[in-house]
Amino acid sequence: MSSPPAAQLVLGAIADDFTGATDLANNLVRSGMRTLQVIGVPEDDLALTDVDAVVVALKSRSCPVDDAIGDSLAALEWLKARGARQIFFKYCSTFDSTDDGNIGPVADALLERLRATQQEHLRATHTEQSGSDQTVMVPAFPINGRTVYQGHLFVGDRLLNDSGMQHHPLNPMQDADLVRVLARQTPHGVGLLNRATLARGAEAARGRLAELREAGVRHVICDTLDEGDLDVIAAAVVDLALVTGGSGLGQALPAEYRKKGWLAPVEHPGRLMPSHGAALVLSGSCSRATLGQVEHFLARHEGMALDPLALAQSDAPIEEALAFARARLTAADGPVLIYASAAPQAVEAAQASLGAARAGELVERALATIARTLVAEGVGRLLVAGGETSGAVVSALGVGELRIGEQIDPGVPWTQTRVAGREAPLSLALKSGNFGGVDFFTRAFTVLSEQTNQSAGQQTTQQRTQQRNQGEEGA
Missing domain, CATH: 3.40.980.20 (Four-carbon acid sugar kinase, nucleotide binding domain)
Incomplete structure (x- = not known):
C-alpha cells in the first residue's frame, strides 16, 4: 500500500452501523465540521482535503464480538495514522446490544490499543489528552427523546425496556439500567456521572471522572436530560483519548474543539449537488x-x-x-x-x-x-x-x-x-x-x-x- 496522505483530523469516529454513522456525521456538519463518511476502512490513498472529521461506518453492532473488535481496531489504526486528535465510538442512542456485547468489548479493545500507543500519539499530535484508561458512555440524544437519568435510559417518557426496543429482532433491550447492562459486557468497573454533578458544571464533572478513575472505574455512564448536559459533558471529556455514545455528544463536541483552536469557521459544510432521478x-x-x-x-x-x-x-x-x-x-x-x-x-x-x-x-x-x-x-x-x-x-x-x-x-x-x-x-x-x-x-x-x-x-x-x-x- 502507498503511504498514508498527510492529514490532521480533529475527530475520528467509528460507528457500529451505517445509519448511526450518518446520524453522527449529520450532527458534526450541523455544528460546523467538514465531515466525510466512509463505508468500512478505506484505502490508504483516500484524499482528505478540507476534512475535519471522518466517520468510518462499520456493520459491527450485531455481528460476532471478535469480528466487531477486529473491524473497530482496523478503523482505529486508519484514523490514528491520520492524526485524529480524539476517537469517538458511536453506537445507537438506545444502547442496543446483547449481554455479551458488542459495546463493552469494543470500547475495552479501543481503550487498550490507545493506551498501548499513547506516548507515540502524544508526541505526534502534541495534544494534552489524559490517560487512555477511562471513557464515557453518552448514548443520550435529548432532541430525539433519548435521555438518561440515574443511569436509566428513557425513550420519550418510557423506560428503554418498555419503549418497543424489548421487541428488537436482533438486540432486544429488556433492561433500562445501563450501568447494569454494561457491567454484563465488560470485566472492568462501570460507574455513573449523575445529573446532580453535571448541574454543577464541567469542572465538577471532570473531578468526578477523576475520582471514578482512581477507584478503578473504566466506563462511566453519563446522565443526560437536555442539551445543556451534553455541553457540560463535552467540556469535561474533550481531552479524553476516547469518547463513546450517540450522536448527541457529537453535536456538542465541535464547540469545545473551537475553544482549543482546532477548528476554523466553515461556510455551507452541508451543500449538495442538484438531485435527479x-x-x-x-x-x-x-x-x-x-x-x-x-x-x-x-x-x-x-x-x-x-x-x-x-x-x-x-x-x-x-x-x-x-x-x-x-x-x-x-x-x-x-x-x-x-x-x-x-x-x-x-x-x-x-x-x-x-x-x-x-x-x-x-x-x-x-x-x-x-x-x-x-x-x-x-x-x-x-x-x-x-x-x-x-x-x-x-x-x-x-x-x-x-x-x-x-x-x-x-x-x-x-x-x-x-x-x-x-x-x-x-x-x-x-x-x-x-x-x-x-x-x-x-x-x-x-x-x-x-x-x-x-x-x-x-x-x-x-x-x-x-x-x-x-x-x-x-x-
Missing part, C-alpha cells in the same frame, strides 16, 4: 417509529410488502416488487415504497419459522437486490429505513464515501455519493429505525428538493460571479 423508499426496520411512517406513507402513496416466509421459498417476491416499482416509478408521481416492516407478532412468527438471523438475512438481501437493480435503472433519490437494511443496501451499491448534506429530521441527513454507471450523484438518506417524524417518508423528498434547488441557485450565482471576474481580468 426517480424516488424510492426501502424499509426493513420494524421499530414503532418506522411502522408509523409506513402507515402514513401508504395512506398517500403506493407500496408493496415483502414477506420473509415467501422469500425463503423463492426469489419470486423480489421480481414482483421490481415489477411493482417499475410500473410506478415511470409515472413520476411521487415516491414508491417497498417494505418488510411488520408488527412484532409477524416478526416473531417469521423468526420462529426461519430463525432470527435467517429472517433478517432474507429481508436484507431482497431489499439490497431491489436497490441495486432500480438504481441502475434510474432511481436517483433513495431513502432506506433501518440500520441493518441500510448496511446491506450500501454494500450492494458499492458505496465507499458519502458527502453529508443538511438534515431532514434530527439525526437523519440527506447524503450524496457516486455509484458506478450513474453520471449524476445518487441522493441517499439512511434512517435509523427509531428516528424521524410520522411523515418522514414523504417529507424527506420535499426537503431534498429544497436543499438541492438552493444549492443550484448558489452555484449559478457563483458561476456568474466567476464569469464577471474573468471578464474584468480579460478587459
